[in-house]
Amino acid sequence: MDDMDRAQKLRQMSIGQLVKRISASTLDRDFMGLPETGEIWVRTPExxxxxxxxxxxxxxxxxRLRCMPSGGRKDDTAYFNIWMKKRDRDFPELRPGYTPPEGGDDDGGDDGAPPPPVV
Incomplete structure (x- = not known):
């Protein structure tokens, strides 16, 4: 199969199929170099x-990108909607226009940092 045939095949795959291929547990090489990863990047909205x-x-x-859209929809937009929900839930700071909450993160608790040196 030549490069044009492979590229055409990748364009015809759903985002779900592409994600399944790059996240396969039997993958024996780095997924970042796969053409499937490049195709996902090209299709992903800004x-x-x-x-x-x-x-x-x-x-x-x-x-983390694996999901199953509900309602029988399996187009790219259905996957991206789920990704947005996951992003907003798990990593809100990655949301465009994110502003940290007022008052910062200091809740008075132990943040796991080592104590300052005693002089």
Missing amino acids: NLKDYLAHVLHELREPW
Whole structure:
């Protein structure tokens, strides 16, 4: 199969199929170099690219992208809607236009940081 046939085949696959291929447990090489990963990137809307980069490049957890749209829809938009919900729930700071909550993160609790040195 030549490169044009492969590219055509990738364009015909759903986002779900592409994600399934890059997150396969039997994958014996790095998923970042796969043409499927490139196809996912090209199709992903701009407002989700930070989320996609975070999941694939920083976390290296392509399985986080796996989902099943409800209502029988399996088009790209159905998958992207689920990704937006996951992004907003799990990583709200990646949402375009995100502003941190007032008052910062200091809740008075132990944040796990080592104590300051005693002089």
